[in-house]
Structures are given as C-alpha cells and as structure tokens.
Amino acid sequence: MENLFGTVGTHEPSYLLASNFDTDAIAISVEPGNGTVPAGAVMYRKSGVLYAPAAAANIAETSNLVVLRDDVDTTTSETVAVAAAAYRKAKFIAGKVLVKNGAAYAAITDAQAVILRKQGLELSPMDDWSATSPTEADNQVTVSVTMQNDGHGSASASPASGKKGTEVTLTATPASTYVFDYWEVVSGDAEIDASNKFVIGDKAPTIKAHFKAGA
Numbered sequence: 001m002e003n004l005f006g007t008v009g010t011h012e013p014s015y016l017l018a019s020n021f022d023t024d025a026i027a028i029s030v031e032p033g034n035g036t037v038p039a040g041a042v043m044y045r046k047s048g049v050l051y052a053p054a055a056a057a058n059i060a061e062t063s064n065l066v067v068l069r070d071d072v073d074t075t076t077s078e079t080v081a082v083a084a085a086a087y088r089k090a091k092f093i094a095g096k097v098l099v100k101n102g103a104a105y106a107a108i109t110d111a112q113a114v115i116l117r118k119q120g121l122e123l124s125p126m127d128d129w130s131a132t133s134p135t136e137a138d139n140q141v142t143v144s145v146t147m148q149n150d151g152h153g154s155a156s157a158s159p160a161s162g163k164k165g166t167e168v169t170l171t172a173t174p175a176s177t178y179v180f181d182y183w184e185v186v187s188g189d190a191e192i193d194a195s196n197k198f199v200i201g202d203k204a205p206t207i208k209a210h211f212k213a214g215a
Contacts, residue, residue, distance in 0.1 A: 016040050016069070018124030019091040025069050026088055029081035034074045038105055040096045041068045042116070043086060050081055053100040059112045065119050067097055089120035097123060110142045143204035148186065152178045155209035162200050170196040172209040179214040183207055 016039055017023065028043065031050040037043075042054040045064040052058075054065065066086035074082050098105040099112060108116070113123050145157040145168055153174040159166065170192065172180040183192050186208050189201030198205075 016067075016092055016096045017087075017090055018093045023087060023090045025085040026066070028066060028084055028086045030072055030074055030084045032074050032079060032081060037068060037072045037074060038098060039068055039070050040092070040098045041105055042066075042097060042099055042108065042112075042121075043068055051084075051086070053105075055100045056109075056112070059099060059108070059115055061115055061118060065116060065121065067092065067116075067121055087121070091122045091124050094123050097121070143188075143200060145200070146204070146206040148206065148208040150208065150210050152211035153180065153209060155207070157207070164200055164202060166200045168198055168200060170198070170207065170209075172196075172211070174211045174214070177214055178211040181210045181212040184210060 028045075028051045029049055030037065030043070031046065031052040034053055037053050042059060043051040043066050044054040044058040045051050045066075051066065054063070059065065066088050067090065069085040069087060072082055072084045076082060095107050097108050097113075097116065099108045116122070142161050142163050144161040145159075147155045147157055147160075147170075149155050149172075153172060155173070156171050158169050158171070162168065168190075170183060172183075174180055183196070184207065185192070186206040188203040188205030190198045190205040190207060192198045192207070
C-alpha cells in the first residue's frame with residue numbers, strides 16, 4: 001500500500017479524479033472472492049468492516065460508500081481481506097465511476113450520481129471533458145427546473161430538466177387583468193436573458209414568475 005495516505009496528485013489517479021484539492025485516500029478492507037475490481041468502482045461497507053463492489057441496489061443513501069482508487073485483485077486470497085485504497089470524498093471525471101452490473105462494471109446512472117454526491121463523492125460535468133464513448137458523455141447529472149409563481153399567473157420551462165449546458169426557455173402566462181413583470185431566481189444557477197432563456201449550470205434552479213396588474 002505504497003503512499004496509501006499520500007495526497008492525490010502524487011499518484012496516478014488523474015484518469016479518475018477531476019480535482020485533487022484536499023482529497024486523500026483511505027484504507028479499506030475488501031471482501032475476498034470478487035475477482036479483479038477496477039479502479040473507480042463504487043464500494044459499499046457490508047454489515048461488518050468489509051467492503052464489496054456495489055451493485056445498483058447497494059447505492060443507497062443509507063449505505064456507506066467509497067470509490068476505489070486502484071484496480072484490486074481479490075482472488076489473491078479467498079479467505080483474507082485485501083487491503084485497498086479508496087476515496088470517501090472526491091470529485092471524479094464523468095464516466096469514470098462504476099457500478100457492478102452482473103459480471104461486468106458500467107458507468108453509474110444519473111440517479112446513482114445524485115446519491116453519491118450527497119455523500120461527498122461528486123462527478124464533475126467538466127465542460128472540456130472529451131468523452132471516448134457516449135456512456136461517459138451521458139454520465140453528467142440531469143437537474144430539474146422548478147417553476148413557481150406569485151398566484152397571478154402560471155409559468156413553465158422547456159425543457160423542464162437537462163444536463164449542464166442545456167438551454168431552457170421560460171414562458172409566463174398571466175391571469176386575467178395581469179401582465180408579466182419579472183423572473184426571480186429563488187435558488188440554484190440561472191442567468192435569464194432578455195429573451196427569457198438561460199443555460200443550466202451545476203445547481204438545479206428554482207425560478208419564480210412575478211406578475212403585476214395590467215392596464
């Protein structure tokens with residue numbers, strides 16, 4: 001376990017990590033008998049102290065999750081746990097975090113990425129990320145646009161959800177005797193232009209339409 005507790009950036013995880021700021025590897029004990037587990041695999045802690053590759057059902061908010069730093073061969077000992085390095089908190093390149101899918105591993109889904117994010121394991125959208133496959137490009141988290149109004153009309157967004165960089169068009173429909181006044185970004189990322197459009201950022205936006213009495 002050479003340099004196990006070394007700061008990321010002195011090792012070889014550049015293919016996996018999007019950021020090495022304040023990111024350290026921790027030691028975990030991996031359950032034997034799972035073959036070679038690839039770097040980037042999500043691991044979950046079982047009822048004891050051992051970690052095993054996480055399948056879709058194991059990626060839950062109640063699970064203790066980490067992401068494996070290096071490939072680990074768990075066939076070297078069928079009875080003794082294998083020591084490995086993993087990240088409990090880090091930002092990873094999109095498409096490099098994997099979930100066990102039968103005998104193989106696949107990129108995690110958007111829903112699974114949201115659960116990982118809540119535990120401090122984030123995926124970077126990385127606008128300049130050059131994906132080598134559609135799966136990697138599609139591994140950015142989809143966020144929803146939440147619309148509100150002040151009670152004097154309705155508002156909608158098209159599309160109502162999307163990944164970072166998606167352009168959204170807002171539409172406000174005033175009630176009788178009212179006209180549209182302005183948009184309020186209640187939370188999240190949204191810079192609305194004069195044509196009632198904005199581009200989705202990292203944080204899901206909540207936008208409120210305000211109306212005023214018309215002539």
